[in-house]
Amino acid sequence: MSSKPTDWTEQLPQAARDYIAGRRLDEVECIVADIAGVARGKAMPASKFAFQDRFFLPNSIFLQTITGEWADNPMGAFTEPDMILTPDFSTATAAPWTADITLQVIHDVNDQQGNPVPVAPRNLLKRxxxxxxxxxxxxxxxxxxxxxxxxxxxxxxxxxxxxMGRSGRRAAGKQAYSMSAVDEYGKVIDDIYDFAEAQGFEIDGILQEGGAGxxxxxxxxxxxVALADQIFFFKRLIREAALRHxxxxxxxxxxxxxxxxxxxxxxxxxxxxxxxxxxxxxxxxxxxxxxxxxxxxxxxxxxxxxxxxxxxxxxxxxxxxxxxxxxxxxxxxxxxxxxxxxxxxxxxxxxxxxxxxxxxxxxxxxxxxxxxxxxxxxxxxxxxxxxxxxxxxxxxxxxxxxxxxxxxxxxxxxxxxxxxxxxxxxxxxxxxxxxxxxxxxxxxxxxxxxxxxxx
Known part of the structure; x- marks a missing residue:
């Protein structure tokens, strides 16, 4: 536990503050990207997050394969020491697809001596x-x-x-830049726009590529670093928009x-x-x-x-x-x-x-x-x-x-x-x-x- 101020929401980006304005924030997802780019971390009630300025995860999360198996630690004994994760409030963004009012916050990853963990992908980009x-x-x-x-x-x-598109036909290939092809799954695109706006992300453009769908x-x-954070968030955003349809x-x-x-x-x-x-x-x-x-x-x-x-x-x-x-x-x-x-x-x-x-x-x-x-x-x-x-x-x-x-x-x-x-x-x-x-x-x-x- 720590002395994080109860007004921690004042440190959030404007889009995140706008999202929770006038509403009770229920949950905060404390996340990092693993080697594959999968979000790992913990979710906690916002009331607890308000008084906890760090949490812990074992360094073995960076040894997990995409199938869920574990690689042997090539750097020494597999003792799984804890890493210290602290919130980077500049990354806080909404999770607008959830039933409750939820924020996601990417965390910095340091070892117990305060040094950036070199195998953490975000730390590598910062390096x-x-x-x-x-x-x-x-x-x-x-x-x-x-x-x-x-x-x-x-x-x-x-x-x-x-x-299946709105026409009742499967999405067709070889339709690059076709606006009617995009309209076939326009409801998914609409949700992508809406989610991105709630999260404070700027989309420069959306277009149909050459493949079917x-x-x-x-x-x-x-x-x-800021754009890598956005892509990390966008992958989840887009998946959630698709699942709705x-x-x-x-x-x-x-x-x-x-x-x-x-x-x-x-x-x-x-x-x-x-x-x-x-x-x-x-x-x-x-x-x-x-x-x-x-x-x-x-x-x-x-x-x-x-x-x-x-x-x-x-x-x-x-x-x-x-x-x-x-x-x-x-x-x-x-x-x-x-x-x-x-x-x-x-x-x-x-x-x-x-x-x-x-x-x-x-x-x-x-x-x-x-x-x-x-x-x-x-x-x-x-x-x-x-x-x-x-x-x-x-x-x-x-x-x-x-x-x-x-x-x-x-x-x-x-x-x-x-x-x-x-x-x-x-x-x-x-x-x-x-x-x-x-x-x-x-x-x-x-x-x-x-x-x-x-x-």
């Missing part, structure tokens, strides 16, 4: 942002979130299919065979803190040498962080030609066949779009990995390969073909391991190798169909 700050830079990102609305899938043995939400550019929202990289995958494109630039200028542009508006260094950093180091951008066996099903996904590390101006695209913009908004991250990645880790590559590029001061001006799908792939290969690249990259932190990389690899081993023990329908009677 990378801190490297930029030490150089007098401020990283700026803008994420795009793609996901599918799908029919309820109650049997994992059955394929995922598109949801596939939607893209764009967020305005800003601070990496008898469908699922999925962020799997490739949920439906024959349809495009779902990406989390990351637009990134860097600001000089002293001048406020975009370091990717010269004073005359031309591209700077730092812009080229940043592209080179992505080309040179993205292979080693693919395990963070594509964290599951399913992730690698997205990296195939002709499905609007990158298969290489080429760069080009306004070229969507390249893994690294330079969008059309004015000098002040010059940026690089990293198209490799899947929407299944933990947003804290995906942003940290991409920013780490740019940071390394700016420090190493190397030039990129020549610009690709044609169809980059015609080139050989630069990417690992599966999670095991991607983890090997992470394990072998000294520069990436140093920037991300040895302890984080070691724990992350242990968790992901455990997941990969579990997957390899599963016999797929393809194997039963083609091998059972033919080999």
């Amino acid at each position: 990378i942002v801190g490297l930029y700050e030490a150089e007098g830079w401020k990283p700026v990102i803008a994420p795009e979130m793609e996901f599918f609305l799908v029919a309820r899938n109650l049997d994992p043995n059955q394929p995922i299919i598109p949801p 596939q939607v893209e939400i764009n967020l305005a550019h800003g601070d990496p 008898d469908c699922f929202a999925t962020f799997m990289a490739k949920p439906i065979e024959g349809e495009p995958g779902s990406a989390m494109h990351i637009h990134q630039s860097v600001i000089d803190v002293k001048t406020g200028a975009n370091i990717f542009s010269e004073a005359d508006g031309s591209e700077s040498i730092e812009f080229m260094y940043a592209i080179a950093g992505l080309q040179n180091h993205l292979p080693a962080v693919i395990a963070l951008l594509a964290p599951y066996v399913n992730s690698y099903r997205r990296y195939v030609p002709d499905f609007a996904a990158p298969i290489n590390l080429e760069w080009g101006r306004d070229n969507r066949t390249t893994g690294l695209r330079v969008p059309i913009s004015g000098p002040e908004a010059r940026r690089i779009e990293n198209r490799l991250a899947g929407m299944d990645c933990n947003p804290y880790l995906g942003l940290a990995a991409s920013l780490a590559c740019v940071y390394l590029g700016l420090k190493e001061r190397r030039m990129p390969r020549p610009e690709c001006t044609g169809d980059a799908y015609m080139n050989d792939t630069d990417l690992p073909y599966n999670l095991g290969d991607a983890l090997d690249l992470l394990s072998d990259s000294a520069p990436v391991r140093e920037v991300l932190g040895i302890e984080f990389c070691t724990v992350y690899e242990a968790v992901k190798r455990n997941e990969y081993k579990e997957f390899l023990q599963v016999i797929s329908p393809w194997e039963r169909e083609h091998l059972l009677l033919n080999v």
Whole structure:
């Protein structure tokens, strides 16, 4: 127990205060993101939260796989010491789908000596942002979130299919940017808007993507940690909106065979803190040498962080030609066949779009990995390969073909391991190798169909 003031609600963002204004706050969810980006923590009555400024969770939450199993602790004895979690009130936001009046608050994660726990994903992103700050830079990102609305899938043995639209037909594919396609599941979109407004989040735009039931939400550019918090919250928000209308929202990289995958494109630039200028542009508006260094950093180091951008066996099903996904590390101006695209913009908004991250990645880790590559590029001061001006799908792939290969690249990259932190990389690899081993023990329908009677 502690001396937290009873007027703690005055520390909340305006949207959270507006949400509880004139109403009795029932519950507070105290949460952190685990390695997968799943919310872990405790819920407690608001009356208790008012007098408790910290709580405890074992550090083993960062050793849990997506299946609920536990990886062996590669850093020593598995004694599960408690970590100290303290609220970051700037993250407080509504949970408007709950029956009671509830707030969610992301917590900072420190060890018992007060040091940030290095394997906590949010701490890792803060670490990378801190490297930029030490150089007098401020990283700026803008994420795009793609996901599918799908029919309820109650049997994992059955394929995922598109949801039923208001017309009574299944959502159709190959309808990119169609407004009528979005209208098919307009009630879900309406709830997404309403929930986002209650939570104080700004949506830059919503559009229909190329897949059947596939939607893209764009967020305005800003601070990496704040936007990672929003994506973390948005995933839950979108799932809850879908459940209200008898469908699922999925962020799997490739949920439906024959349809495009779902990406989390990351637009990134860097600001000089002293001048406020975009370091990717010269004073005359031309591209700077730092812009080229940043592209080179992505080309040179993205292979080693693919395990963070594509964290599951399913992730690698997205990296195939002709499905609007990158298969290489080429760069080009306004070229969507390249893994690294330079969008059309004015000098002040010059940026690089990293198209490799899947929407299944933990947003804290995906942003940290991409920013780490740019940071390394700016420090190493190397030039990129020549610009690709044609169809980059015609080139050989630069990417690992599966999670095991991607983890090997992470394990072998000294520069990436140093920037991300040895302890984080070691724990992350242990968790992901455990997941990969579990997957390899599963016999797929393809194997039963083609091998059972033919080999």
